[in-house]
Amino acid sequence: MKKNPISLKQLSDSILEKHKNILVSEINDSCLRLAVIEGIFDWHHHSNSDELFLVLEGCLQIEFQDQESVELRPGDIFTVPAKKIHRTIAKTRTVNLCFELTKGETIFLQNESAQHGTN
Amino acid sequence: MKKNPISLKQLSDSILEKHKNILVSEINDSCLRLAVIEGIFDWHHHSNSDELFLVLEGCLQIEFQDQESVELRPGDIFTVPAKKIHRTIAKTRTVNLCFELTKGETIFLQNESAQHGTN
Numbered sequence: 001m002k003k004n005p006i007s008l009k010q011l012s013d014s015i016l017e018k019h020k021n022i023l024v025s026e027i028n029d030s031c032l033r034l035a036v037i038e039g040i041f042d043w044h045h046h047s048n049s050d051e052l053f054l055v056l057e058g059c060l061q062i063e064f065q066d067q068e069s070v071e072l073r074p075g076d077i078f079t080v081p082a083k084k085i086h087r088t089i090a091k092t093r094t095v096n097l098c099f100e101l102t103k104g105e106t107i108f109l110q111n112e113s114a115q116h117g118t119n
Numbered sequence: 120m121k122k123n124p125i126s127l128k129q130l131s132d133s134i135l136e137k138h139k140n141i142l143v144s145e146i147n148d149s150c151l152r153l154a155v156i157e158g159i160f161d162w163h164h165h166s167n168s169d170e171l172f173l174v175l176e177g178c179l180q181i182e183f184q185d186q187e188s189v190e191l192r193p194g195d196i197f198t199v200p201a202k203k204i205h206r207t208i209a210k211t212r213t214v215n216l217c218f219e220l221t222k223g224e225t226i227f228l229q230n231e232s233a234q235h236g237t238n
Contacts, residue, residue, distance in 0.1 A: 005195040025198045027169045030149050050146045076124040079144045099146050
């Protein structure tokens, strides 16, 4: 067990990239990830895992192919069910938390490639 | 799938009790709970689930019987492993997020009674 709390602000301030997704903590078979997002992410879905977003900084839009998009501001949460195709759009830097299965699989639409542990 | 984001601030502002723990969202076999905590909670552990705390408002202390306590302020997270005996102390109102298994079991030390879904 880690002995000290983790400061999310300290962690996010250390990320200068426009897009970075890091593992913060593992909870049972799930994990909490910190995702700095700016720009448009590719269409994808998670074949085996729901994904909860909690926005800490900025304004994050989540788009879907079959329904209206949602806009999340700091303190807003939204859960994208497994298999639901989505993409994120952030006009400026956003800092987000994502809860998902640690072994969640990400399938991109463009080339059907699979990755583990990204949003 | 819910169509709109949930505002945690709006949700927590609606809770006037000194201690209340509500289910906000289910993610796979886990859940996100919003816990308003003020005062001292009884010693307990979760027999089958880790528990992640994220403090949104106030200052939450988590005490253990076998090591130093930790103090969490807004934006701080801490994960208590399954079976680890702990209790929370908040001198004034705190608003917290807890991520744990939906079927997490809570065992109180005083009377060894079990409850589901509380922190």
